[in-house]
Amino acid sequence: MIRLEHVSWTLPDGGDIIKDLSLTIPKGKLTVVTGPNGGGKTTLAKLIAGLVKPSAGRIYLDGQDITDLDVTQRARLGISFGFQTPVRFKGFTVQDLLETAAGSPLDFDTLCDLTGKVGLCTMDYVDRAVDASLSGGEIKRVEIASVLARGTKVSIFDEPEAGIDMWSFKGLVDVFNELKREKRTLVIISHQQRLIDVADEIIVLSSGQVRDQGPKDEVLPGLLAGEIAGYCPVGRRERL
Amino acid sequence: MNIQEVNPVAQSLLHTVAGYEGAFEGAYNIRQDSGCAGRRSTENIRIQSKPDGKPGLEIHVAPGTRGEKVFIPAVVTHGDVSDVAYNDFYIGAGAKVTIVAGCGVHTADNGESRHDGIHRFYLASGSEVIYEEKHIGTGEGAGLRRINPVTECFLEEDASLTMETSQLGGVSYTDRKTTANLKARAKLIVRERLLTQGDEEAKTYFDVVLEGEDAGCDLVSRSVAKGKSRQSFVSRIVGEARCHGHSACDAILADDAVVTAAPQLDALNPDAALIHEAAIGKIAGEQILKLRTLGLTEEEAEARIVAGFLK
Numbered sequence: 001m002i003r004l005e006h007v008s009w010t011l012p013d014g015g016d017i018i019k020d021l022s023l024t025i026p027k028g029k030l031t032v033v034t035g036p037n038g039g040g041k042t043t044l045a046k047l048i049a050g051l052v053k054p055s056a057g058r059i060y061l062d063g064q065d066i067t068d069l070d071v072t073q074r075a076r077l078g079i080s081f082g083f084q085t086p087v088r089f090k091g092f093t094v095q096d097l098l099e100t101a102a103g104s105p106l107d108f109d110t111l112c113d114l115t116g117k118v119g120l121c122t123m124d125y126v127d128r129a130v131d132a133s134l135s136g137g138e139i140k141r142v143e144i145a146s147v148l149a150r151g152t153k154v155s156i157f158d159e160p161e162a163g164i165d166m167w168s169f170k171g172l173v174d175v176f177n178e179l180k181r182e183k184r185t186l187v188i189i190s191h192q193q194r195l196i197d198v199a200d201e202i203i204v205l206s207s208g209q210v211r212d213q214g215p216k217d218e219v220l221p222g223l224l225a226g227e228i229a230g231y232c233p234v235g236r237r238e239r240l
Numbered sequence: 241m242n243i244q245e246v247n248p249v250a251q252s253l254l255h256t257v258a259g260y261e262g263a264f265e266g267a268y269n270i271r272q273d274s275g276c277a278g279r280r281s282t283e284n285i286r287i288q289s290k291p292d293g294k295p296g297l298e299i300h301v302a303p304g305t306r307g308e309k310v311f312i313p314a315v316v317t318h319g320d321v322s323d324v325a326y327n328d329f330y331i332g333a334g335a336k337v338t339i340v341a342g343c344g345v346h347t348a349d350n351g352e353s354r355h356d357g358i359h360r361f362y363l364a365s366g367s368e369v370i371y372e373e374k375h376i377g378t379g380e381g382a383g384l385r386r387i388n389p390v391t392e393c394f395l396e397e398d399a400s401l402t403m404e405t406s407q408l409g410g411v412s413y414t415d416r417k418t419t420a421n422l423k424a425r426a427k428l429i430v431r432e433r434l435l436t437q438g439d440e441e442a443k444t445y446f447d448v449v450l451e452g453e454d455a456g457c458d459l460v461s462r463s464v465a466k467g468k469s470r471q472s473f474v475s476r477i478v479g480e481a482r483c484h485g486h487s488a489c490d491a492i493l494a495d496d497a498v499v500t501a502a503p504q505l506d507a508l509n510p511d512a513a514l515i516h517e518a519a520i521g522k523i524a525g526e527q528i529l530k531l532r533t534l535g536l537t538e539e540e541a542e543a544r545i546v547a548g549f550l551k
Contacts, residue, residue, distance in 0.1 A: 075532065
């Protein structure tokens with residue numbers, strides 16, 4: 001379980017991105033965080049993974065205060081983070097990155113399993129460099145595979161669907177369903193209805209605050225109604 | 241020649257630069273402190289001392305030779321040795337061989353340990369050579385460790401030369417000069433990896449003339465400069481015919497190191513297509529961050545990125 005208590009995060013120029021935010025992300029469930037652009041979703045993900053430090057408030061993982069732990073320490077506690085815009089490395093192959101993620105050499109079957117889950121053929125990709133030669137969709141899949149390779153108890157994905165073509169979407173949904181079955185705690189930042197559909201829990205974040213949170217069946221109808229009726233992002237109409 | 245003449249320091253250097261495990265498969269010549277510590281020719285690969293009396297070798301590979309390796313490592317195992325070797329390679333038409341030519345220089349005292357290797361490659365039509373060269377400097381002595389390779393390549397029509405060179409560290413000073421002349425459809429591929437640290441200095445110079453129609457070259461230099469080390473990369477590709485030429489210099493800077501890159505492209509024919517890319521900078525912060533999210537510390541992440549970059 002991840003718990004944020006009165007967490008704030010402020011830009012260097014003073015703009016508030018997250019404001020006195022308190023929420024709980026249930027253990028062993030798939031929680032989708034959605035909401036309008038600029039609402040603080042990516043910042044929330046980075047706060048949990050330790051990529052940014054809160055200006056106020058505390059963050060807990062399974063009851064342990066992790067607020068003052070750095071990225072490495074949180075990763076070693078079992079938090080993984082899939083970047084929205086994956087990082088490219090000159091000289092790293094896909095295999096190098098996945099083995100770095102796993103923390104040990106991987107045999108062919110394991111590599112095949114990992115790359116297969118994200119729709120890449122191992123034979124074609126293990127020796128490919130994780131550099132500019134990979135397309136946006138290819139490197140996004142490698143990024144997701146690097147999170148899967150760690151097999152941690154908490155995995156955070158920031159817009160995992162970005163760059164994934166619609167033909168491969170089912171495979172992505174299958175990956176998250178499998179992690180659900182394994183009772184992993186999943187946090188997925190997404191606007192995609194097909195990902196929201198597989199959520200156990202939905203958090204709607206708007207203007208750095210929770211606008212709505214609850215089981216999918218309770219939150220989703222209102223979410224869709226708000227989007228369709230208003231032709232504007234969730235949360236905006238209420239602020240008018 | 242008896243290979244048991246290899247001394248313990250040489251054994252360690254040879255292991256690092258040429259994968260030596262007490263023996264070499266195929267043809268070889270081991271140069272140790274300006275002398276010969278072992279030599280073997282094979283049916284297709286003949287190694288002999290230079291007939292003109294200069295220090296060094298002539299290596300003749302018979303036309304049509306396939307899949308054989310020739311090892312010609314050179315090591316300097318103590319200070320106050322300044323070794324010079326002139327090695328000429330004659331690769332017969334259609335031959336496909338791998339040449340392993342590492343160099344290690346060691347000094348345990350104040351004496352300088354130095355090796356200047358002047359290699360000339362003559363590749364006959366349709367021959368293919370993979371040339372592997374690793375350089376390293378070792379020893380706790382204050383004496384300088386210098387390696388100055390000069391490589392001249394002459395590629396006839398349809399010949400192909402792939403050079404994989406790396407400087408693994410510990411070399412105080414290196415001045416690398418590589419020149420090549422390519423006839424029609426010949427290909428030159430260079431993959432250079434350089435690591436400098438402390439007060440080390442490395443200079444790299446390439447001069448490639450694409451003389452024949454559809455000749456091509458691809459020069460990629462990757463380097464990491466740490467400490468107060470200095471590196472300079474100078475390349476010149478001349479396109480005299482319809483041809484393709486590409487050079488790239490990528491350098492990672494750390495600490496107070498300095499890197500300069502000066503590419504030159506001379507297109508002397510309207511159908512010459514020449515490209516140069518250069519990027520110099522520190523390790524990107526986001527790369528370190530990504531590896532930290534995988535559980536590495538900042539120091540581990542930096543080391544991993546450098547190792548991958550120079551691989």
